[in-house]
Amino acid sequence: MYSPDNIFTTTIDKAVRWSRTQSMWPVTFGLACCAIEMMAAGSAKYDLARYGMEVFRASPRQADLMIVAGRVSQKMAPVLRQVYDQMAEPKWVIAMGACSSTGGMFNNYALVQGVDHIVPVDIYVPGCPPGPQSLMHGILTLHDKIMAGEINR
Amino acid sequence: MNEVQHIEVNEYHDYIKSLLEEGYEMMMDLTAVDWFRKKEPRFEVVINLLSLSKNLRKTIKVQVPDENLTIPSITDIYPGANFYEREVFDMFGIVFENHPELTRILMPDDWIGHPLRKDYGSGRIPVQFKNAPSVD
Amino acid sequence: MVKNKENSEDLDFWATNSEEGGWNISSTDEGSQKMNDEESEQQIKIQTGSDVVDDYFIEEETSEDERMIVNMGPQHPSTHGVLRLQVELEGEAVRRVKPIIGYLHTGMEKTGEELTYLQGPTNTTRMDYLSPFFNELVFSLTTEKLLDIEVPARAETIRILMTELNRVSSHLVALATGGMDIGALSMMIFGFRERELVLNFFEKTTGLRMNHNYIRPGGVAADLPDNWQKDVKEILKIIPEKLKDYDEMLLDNPIWQGRLQNVGIITPEECLAYGITGPSLRASGQGWDLRKMQPYSGIEKFDFDVPVLQESDVFARWRIKVLEILESLKIVEQAMDNMPKGPYKIQDKKVTPPPRKRLDESMEALIHHFKIYTEGFKVPEGDAYVAVESPRGELGCYIVSDGSSKPFRMHVRGPSFCNLQALPIVMADSPIADAVAAIASLDPVIGDVDR
Numbered sequence: 001m002y003s004p005d006n007i008f009t010t011t012i013d014k015a016v017r018w019s020r021t022q023s024m025w026p027v028t029f030g031l032a033c034c035a036i037e038m039m040a041a042g043s044a045k046y047d048l049a050r051y052g053m054e055v056f057r058a059s060p061r062q063a064d065l066m067i068v069a070g071r072v073s074q075k076m077a078p079v080l081r082q083v084y085d086q087m088a089e090p091k092w093v094i095a096m097g098a099c100s101s102t103g104g105m106f107n108n109y110a111l112v113q114g115v116d117h118i119v120p121v122d123i124y125v126p127g128c129p130p131g132p133q134s135l136m137h138g139i140l141t142l143h144d145k146i147m148a149g150e151i152n153r
Numbered sequence: 154m155n156e157v158q159h160i161e162v163n164e165y166h167d168y169i170k171s172l173l174e175e176g177y178e179m180m181m182d183l184t185a186v187d188w189f190r191k192k193e194p195r196f197e198v199v200i201n202l203l204s205l206s207k208n209l210r211k212t213i214k215v216q217v218p219d220e221n222l223t224i225p226s227i228t229d230i231y232p233g234a235n236f237y238e239r240e241v242f243d244m245f246g247i248v249f250e251n252h253p254e255l256t257r258i259l260m261p262d263d264w265i266g267h268p269l270r271k272d273y274g275s276g277r278i279p280v281q282f283k284n285a286p287s288v289d
Numbered sequence: 290m291v292k293n294k295e296n297s298e299d300l301d302f303w304a305t306n307s308e309e310g311g312w313n314i315s316s317t318d319e320g321s322q323k324m325n326d327e328e329s330e331q332q333i334k335i336q337t338g339s340d341v342v343d344d345y346f347i348e349e350e351t352s353e354d355e356r357m358i359v360n361m362g363p364q365h366p367s368t369h370g371v372l373r374l375q376v377e378l379e380g381e382a383v384r385r386v387k388p389i390i391g392y393l394h395t396g397m398e399k400t401g402e403e404l405t406y407l408q409g410p411t412n413t414t415r416m417d418y419l420s421p422f423f424n425e426l427v428f429s430l431t432t433e434k435l436l437d438i439e440v441p442a443r444a445e446t447i448r449i450l451m452t453e454l455n456r457v458s459s460h461l462v463a464l465a466t467g468g469m470d471i472g473a474l475s476m477m478i479f480g481f482r483e484r485e486l487v488l489n490f491f492e493k494t495t496g497l498r499m500n501h502n503y504i505r506p507g508g509v510a511a512d513l514p515d516n517w518q519k520d521v522k523e524i525l526k527i528i529p530e531k532l533k534d535y536d537e538m539l540l541d542n543p544i545w546q547g548r549l550q551n552v553g554i555i556t557p558e559e560c561l562a563y564g565i566t567g568p569s570l571r572a573s574g575q576g577w578d579l580r581k582m583q584p585y586s587g588i589e590k591f592d593f594d595v596p597v598l599q600e601s602d603v604f605a606r607w608r609i610k611v612l613e614i615l616e617s618l619k620i621v622e623q624a625m626d627n628m629p630k631g632p633y634k635i636q637d638k639k640v641t642p643p644p645r646k647r648l649d650e651s652m653e654a655l656i657h658h659f660k661i662y663t664e665g666f667k668v669p670e671g672d673a674y675v676a677v678e679s680p681r682g683e684l685g686c687y688i689v690s691d692g693s694s695k696p697f698r699m700h701v702r703g704p705s706f707c708n709l710q711a712l713p714i715v716m717a718d719s720p721i722a723d724a725v726a727a728i729a730s731l732d733p734v735i736g737d738v739d740r
Contacts (some may be wrong), residue, residue: 029369032393032736033499035420037464040488043465043481073739076371076392079363102280105411109268109276110260110396128720129418129499145210155674178561182674182702186689199687201702203672205561205575208582212674233564236710244398259391259739268399275399 016151020064020090021143027063027087028056030079031070034097034129038069041132051139060086065142066119067135071099072112084119092146094138095121098128155210163217166225169200173230174195177202177211183237185217185245185283189271194219196247217247226252244269304605310643328697347617355379363392365643369466369728370735374712381720386713390706393739401699405665406432409696411502413686417699417737422448422455423679424701425504427686430585432506434673436666438637442629444508445587450521451494451503452586452677453617457528458487458608459680460617464535467729469666473539483531490520494575507641508634521625525618532611538739540608549604553715553727556601563714564707567682569731572603577640579678586677591620603723603730611731613680639666665694681705682734 030038042048042056043109057063060083072080084093095115098104101124102114122145125138160168182201189195196217203210217224226249227234238249239258246267249255257264266273362373371392377385401412409432410425417424426448428549433440440448465480488498493514495501503510539545555565557573570577578595580588596612634641642661643654670692676685682704689698708731715727 032395033415035370036418036499039466039477040481040485044478045482045485061350071393071395073392073394074264075259075362075394079392103278105275105415106395106397106400107275107280108396108400110276110394110399113278131498179564179566181564181676181683182685182687182700184687184700184702186672186698191691199672201685203683203685205577210674231564232562233707233710236706240706257391259394261391268396275396275403 005149009119013151016150017147020151021146023052024064024092024139024143025055025057026053026061026065026067027060027083028058028068029068029083031068031072032077032099034069034100036134037129038067038096038135041135047134048139051136051143053139061088062082063087064090065094067094067096068100068115068119068121069099069117069129071104071106072115072118073110074112077112077118078134080115081118092122092142093119094123094125094135094142096125096135096138097130098126101126104128155212157212157214159214159216162215162217162224165213166227166230169213169227170230172202172213175204176206177204177209179205180231180234180237181205181210183227183289184240185241185247185269187245187269194220195247196245198224198241198247222246223248223250225250226255228252231257243267246270262265318631356384363389369733372709372733372735372738374724374728376716376721376724378721380720383716383719383721383724386716388709388712388725390709390735390738393735395736395740397740398701400701402696405694406506406668406696407661407665409699410505412430413699413701414500414502415736416740417679417681417684417703417705417734419687419734420455420459421500422452422504423677423684425502426452426586427675427677427679427684427701428688429504429506430677430697431673431675431688432668433688435440435668435671435673435688436506436640437669438507438635439630440635441510442587443631444635446624446628447509447513447633448504449588449591450621451509451692452626453624454487454490454491454521454524455622456680457524457614457621458484458491460614461487463610463680463729463732464607467726467732468539470725470729471545473545476535476539479535480530483528486524486527490517490524493517493520506517507637508632512633518625521621525622525625528618529615532614535611546604549602549607549726549730550600551602552719552723553603553606553709553730554601555715559711559714563710565679565682565711567704567708568597568609568613569606569708569711570682571596572598572605574599577681579676583676586673588620591623593617593619603726606730606732613619667692667694668696679704682708682736683736701740703740704733704735705735705737706740709733709738713734 040046042054048054066084095101099106100115103111112118123142125134125140127134181203184199186197186199187195188197196214198215198217200213215224223277224247226238236258238252239255241247241250242255243257243259244267357378359376359378363371363374373389373392374388375387376383397412397416401409404412411427413424413428414421445585446675461480461484465477468476491501492498495503555569557575560570560573560575574597576597581595593616596609596616598609641657647654648658668690670690672689674685674687676683684704685702687700688696691697711731716724
């Protein structure tokens with residue numbers, strides 16, 4: 001109901017940051033084991049919807065956040081970069097799991113040793129695979145980071 | 154239960170065909186071993202067949218001659234060998250004759266080298282730790 | 290992007306009018322865009338005797354111009370990871386399909402040559418990440434076959450207990466993601482909810498929800514936790530009830546039946562020709578189950594049935610997973626009731642390190658412990674192939690040992706790798722909407738395909 005008596009003051013910065021954190025839609029970028037945990041995080045018990053981000057978008061155009069869940073092979077790397085480039089600004093990246101953060105236990109010819117060789121990463125979530133709680137902690141840390149950061153990145 | 158049979162390259166295709174007629178309906182596995190500097194000839198292709206009707210397994214080992222890394226394809230006998238032969242080609246560089254589409258399967262198309270060969274390094278990148286003296 | 294001006298007239302409308310200018314269709318940055326040779330595919334079809342055409346589809350020859358190649362993936366072909374499909378479409382109809390894999394190639398077989406036998410399960414468990422226990426089991430069984438040792442009865446029964454619970458959790462994910470692909474979104478929520486129950490027990494026992502590294506050569510890593518029967522009893526009580534819910538929701542549901550029945554048929558002959566195993570084979574009328582035919586780890590002592598269905602369509606492959614969960618729960622119950630007492634690791638000093646509390650008392654034990662974890666134990670020369678029945682089919686492991694403490698060659702026969710070859714025949718001459726249902730019913734795990 002419209003009521004002319006209610007006023008609320010804020011800075012535009014704060015309003016923008018707040019709105020960014022409250023509906024951050026991830027792109028589905030499930031690669032390996034971590035993708036299953038990412039799906040588990042979105043399902044009944046852990047319920048990612050509490051943070052306004054249960055809508056995993058298949059199209060990168062509609063997404064703000066890329067959760068790189070799993071190991072990135074040399075063959076997948078160009079695809080990953082392309083999906084990242086297709087996302088609209090502002091965009092963030094979470095490297096979920098040991099493999100996408102550093103290459104993990106597979107230090108060999110086939111894997112990219114850390115997804116930060118290809119795309120800029122905001123949050124690294126450790127674990128092999130990280131549990132849904134870890135992923136949520138990573139996401140909430142990203143929220144804190146956005147709330148504390150600049151709006152024009 | 155698991156019989157091992159060594160066979161020559163030139164008899165290989167006919168032998169596999171006769172095994173299909175004997176009742177080995179399924180090809181379970183096809184892989185290769187690189188006996189680099191351990192055995193001559195260097196490459197050995199290992200095929201694992203399964204007979205559902207007789208509940209038997211059979212392992213066939215074929216030595217691939219060094220001078221000519223070619224072996225007949227068995228995709229015309231077991232169509233399921235298609236991916237396995239492509240994998241062996243990709244990983245070891247063994248060419249399968251008369252294969253419908255012998256291209257790389259796991260590595261990108263423009264990859265150089267065959268990773269599972271023993272003389273192909275594992276590609277390990279040394280890890281740099283914070284404040285650690287350099288290893289080199 | 291390769292510019293090719295000479296052939297630019299041959300290029301289609303999109304290629305010539307895009308911002309990039311013309312590019313050679315045969316080599317874009319998405320790799321080769323060539324389908325297989327049509328003749329060779331036809332030849333294979335004749336050999337396998339497969340000319341099954343879905344009855345609702347009208348075969349009509351049209352000119353080449355009306356065909357179009359569409360790439361599905363690798364980012365998101367349904368929920369099964371980084372599988373890429375090149376689909377040749379003619380209107381709504383799929384004419385030919387070419388699966389392209391390798392987007393998750395991790396080089397595990399190469400890494401496996403650098404790890405000792407004790408470290409090996411760490412590597413193999415990450416291959417098929419929905420059924421990690423089976424990967425550990427098959428690696429351990431192969432190593433034990435090479436070492437020629439037998440693990441104690443308790444270890445064997447723990448292995449059976451864990452693997453069968455793993456089959457339950459794996460099939461639950463298959464049902465969940467399969468449901469989601471077809472549009473039954475509640476199935477997704479339900480499947481993952483029940484899976485959490487099983488995973489909680491895994492976490493309690495092994496310390497990890499996935500990728501456990503629990504089954505190792507010589508036994509298992511740790512004993513079962515106190516009061517483990519309570520958790521297993523809860524699983525045994527809750528999951529059958531929930532399966533009834535699934536049946537109520539989907540089995541008699543006319544939409545679900547109409548969507549899945551007579552879709553994606555694989556004939557038994559095709560199964561044999563392509564080496565398709567597991568639930569897909571059993572849904573095509575072949576009662577082949579390695580647990581019955583070539584038993585491993587003492588599973589012959591348990592009383593269970595192998596469900597077999599004759600329909601060989603997507604519906605049957607969905608149904609058989611529900612039935613297999615019930616059979617697995619039977620085995621779990623028997624394992625729980627008849628859990629033997631005794632050690633959970635082999636008492637062979639060559640393979641098993643001394644217990645932690647011995648290290649404080651004995652210098653020799655300390656040295657021995659250190660040696661086993663750094664150098665590993667030596668395995669006699671030879672090679673071995675062992676197969677187990679994983680939730681997706683025959684999971685085999687082939688190890689060649691040269692007498693050192695690391696495998697000379699480690700190869701894993703992933704069931705999904707083989708089952709994926711069936712996609713062209715399952716999807717051919719059916720509407721594109723059924724393609725996703727067909728992928729979901731084969732339940733490929735890309736980690737298992739690419740390794």
